Amino acid sequence: MNNEQLRDEIIRISGTNPSKCMKCGKCSGTCPAYEEMEYHPHQFVSMVQKGDIEPLLESKSIFKCLTCFACVERCPRSVEPGKLVEAVRLMLIRQKGANHFDAEDLPCLVDDDLPQQAVVSAFRKYSK
């Protein structure tokens, strides 16, 4: 797929419209995993808009995102960057053609220090 096709595919999967972004940076202002992410949420939106998807597919950022959806909740323009991150992740996972784990795999991975939200979002990321 060329850049434009990649971009259109991400927009289709995510159901959001990155052109609505007014570049306020609130998503990056709110992101709890900001420091962990190589590409920050606002950059993510801008890169998707430009069709610059390849680096995102190769970046660890897509797995560092907590899927907490704070950016989705607070984005004033309803661009919902979290959904774009999830769409890139889904594209990669679909390319690999495999689910990463099932519900049965979960109990042995859970430890007491792990916040509940992390389990939920991990399941979100890897079960599709």
Next chain:
Amino acid sequence: MQRIGVFVCWCGSNIAATVDVKAVAEAAKGQPGVVFATDYQYMCSESGQTILKDAIKEYGLTGVVICSCSPRMHEATFRKAAESAGLNPYMVEIANIREQCSWIHKDMEVATEKAIILAKAAIAKVQLNKPLVAGESEVVKRALVIGGGIAGIQTALDIAEAGYKVDIVEKQPTIGGKMAQLDKTFPTLDCAACILTPKMVDVAAHENVTIYSYSEVVDVKGFVGNFTVQIKKKPRYINENLCTGCGACTEKCPMKKQPNEFNMGFDKRGAIYIPFAQAVPKLPVIDADACLMLKNGKCGLCSKICEAHAIDYTQKEEIIEERYGAIVVATGFNQIKPTQFEEYAYNTCPDVVTSLEYERLMNAAGPTKGHLQRPSDGQRPKTIVFIQCVGSRGDSCREKSYCSKICCMYTAKHAMLTKDHYPDTDIHVFYIDIRTPGKNFDEFYRRAVEQYGVDYIKGMVGKVYEENGKVMVQGSDLIDNKQITIAADMVVLASAVEPDPSARSLGTMLTASMDTNDFFTEAHAKLRPVESPTAGVFLSGMCQGPKDIPETVSQAGAAAVKVIGLLAKDKLKNNPCVAACNQSVCNGCSQCANVCPYGAITYVEKEIRTPEVREVRRVAEVNEAVCQGCGACTVTCPSSAMDLKGFTNRQIMAEVDAICR
């Protein structure tokens, strides 16, 4: 059979680029009654109008169809031109092939087909047009201004100066509006009170101005030149003629725990209070929800202390009815309380305030006498974060879609005034864009950055939370591509402005149209910016859209000029497209009178003579001077007795037939 001329306008390329205008003119030529058809680049221009006038004379036209822009744009222009050539102006019909055709289509073939159909419909209608003659009605030489803020005050003063009577209705106990609450005003930093309070005094003292404070408009009837308005005067429980405004009563009131609205609730007032020292009229008002005497008949202290015997606990609300020729809406705005934005902690942290609240905290006449203290512990804040665009420019249900326009400037003002008072304060401003399109505006903002060292951060705040007595502000710095956290003492939110909530019901009363944000719509965005599409209703200030004080004052003056232009006329030409009753088929059911918003329909006992019947019957009669031609009666009438001149049922059906043919 009419002799019809059809004129197809190119509107430069507006129409001609999408519609084959020659083909439209050609197609029109084949229509019944059409004796002449042509096209021209700009029909509304001098030479276009000459083509129209010449054709009327040369071909003896009895009807005209102009295929052009919306009738709202140029119907009046073409009617006037036709009239000057000796044709009755109501024999002119407009086929809107711009807004309803060329502007919304891309395909020339499709657009041309539609333009031809629209032209045919108009031709079919004009076949049935009858010459109409407009009647006249008198103009009541008195204006009503609704709202007594800076917009209303300026409009009223300008109208009064021209020699016309004008009444101001203000729902608060004092005039002055939001501007009275402001500290200093950008970009020249003159103090709001110093420039506003003299105007308040002027307007109150003007012989042509009557102020109804603590009053509301509750009913509007009538039409341009002759509105009948009911004004509800809420009880102040004060005899205005006796009260001297000494304020002794306010000091003795035992119920001193009421939040003071004027100071945004930062201090308390009594149940009897004067909103602020420079209030106009300077009369106290009793808050009926807090007053012990009014609630359970015990207390009466204020009455005992009042030497003028001005306290009257038995005062009742009063309805005043007055007639006006023109109405100006100046209902102003409110700043939203950002309670829905949990990320800014406005609900939970007392040191997060809105900019209007900050305005009171800075004001020399405010609750802290101008000494900046943070609300939680009264300490002076050393680090202040300002956040822009709170609730503006968004598209979720929490936000307003528009830019509130004034925030960039007043934030720069707040930053500089704070630095002036306390130079050691650290000030950070989170912004998305800085918008300073006004005279000396950008220079003003740059001064905050360059001379005062205010730290402007391009980015938005994601989260505000309390930690160890500090207000932590986490946001992004997009230029440095960093997420930053600032430990602040105070946070000021530039939250969005919105029209006053009273605007919606008022809009309904006035039948004045509003946009989805409840701002009043102007008759034309560029060419008629201070008039509502409803004749006789004018717009002044923020009720029409966000604007700053200089803009509000200029618009207020412009609205006044329009009012003066109207009041200067002795008579107004009525719209002759009014309802008429065919009394021979009217069955007197009263349904039309029930739906008529103007009260234009009355019932009379009348002898009806037709070949079939001869009897005295109760039938509808239309007062043509009052009818506004809305057509509600014609669609309600079960026996088709009601018809609208210029838009008769037969004409409408002929248009539909022409479209379907």
